[in-house]
Amino acid sequence: MRLSNAGLASMALLLSGVADATRAGAYVFGCLWLPQQPNDPFTVSWTAGGSEDSCMVKSGVSTKKTASEQGLNCASIGWVEADESYSFPCGCKCRESRWNLSYKTANGVSYSGDTTVQWKTGPYNTEVILRGQSPGTHICPSESRCSKTSFEWSHERDARVYVVFEPLSSGASVFTMQDEDLELDQLDL
Numbered sequence: 001m002r003l004s005n006a007g008l009a010s011m012a013l014l015l016s017g018v019a020d021a022t023r024a025g026a027y028v029f030g031c032l033w034l035p036q037q038p039n040d041p042f043t044v045s046w047t048a049g050g051s052e053d054s055c056m057v058k059s060g061v062s063t064k065k066t067a068s069e070q071g072l073n074c075a076s077i078g079w080v081e082a083d084e085s086y087s088f089p090c091g092c093k094c095r096e097s098r099w100n101l102s103y104k105t106a107n108g109v110s111y112s113g114d115t116t117v118q119w120k121t122g123p124y125n126t127e128v129i130l131r132g133q134s135p136g137t138h139i140c141p142s143e144s145r146c147s148k149t150s151f152e153w154s155h156e157r158d159a160r161v162y163v164v165f166e167p168l169s170s171g172a173s174v175f176t177m178q179d180e181d182l183e184l185d186q187l188d189l
Contacts, residue, residue: 027080028077029163030163038068044066045106046063046075046101056082058078113167117139137163
């Protein structure tokens with residue numbers, strides 16, 4: 001079967017329309033869960049995206065937020081979207097979409113964590129899956145503390161994704177500066 005130039009152009013439009021209809025996107029929030037209110041507020045710096053991102057159209061924005069409350073302290077990362085486009089021989093349709101999110105804190109409190117989020121898109125649903133996450137990290141469909149490491153949603157609704165880090169969970173790396181005046185010779189090394 002031989003296609004005319006008009007037929008090829010129509011097929012290209014059809015394929016690009018299918019690719020656009022299946023793009024995976026969501027409003028993403030980075031959250032730090034604290035079991036108690038901190039004595040002093042501290043700054044959380046969120047880094048959206050990274051050099052290891054793959055097949056992403058939008059990676060959100062890096063931002064800073066003050067953590068001062070018991071429970072969830074969330075910052076809006078913005079719109080994050082996987083690239084499901086088709087290009088010869090198959091483009092991002094045939095590769096894994098990966099997006100990175102990390103955080104670190106300041107103001108006398110030292111917590112940090114990171115994760116990679118894999119985005120899987122089908123014709124009707126999108127699934128997000130945590131990969132290589134820091135201990136105590138979960139991904140939730142609402143602003144809550146959950147125990148999920150993946151979830152999916154229908155393309156019929158605007159999705160919200162909450163990546164929740166729990167720096168005080170078992171196995172997490174934590175360092176606090178409580179005694180700033182402590183001399184080195186007072187330490188039992």
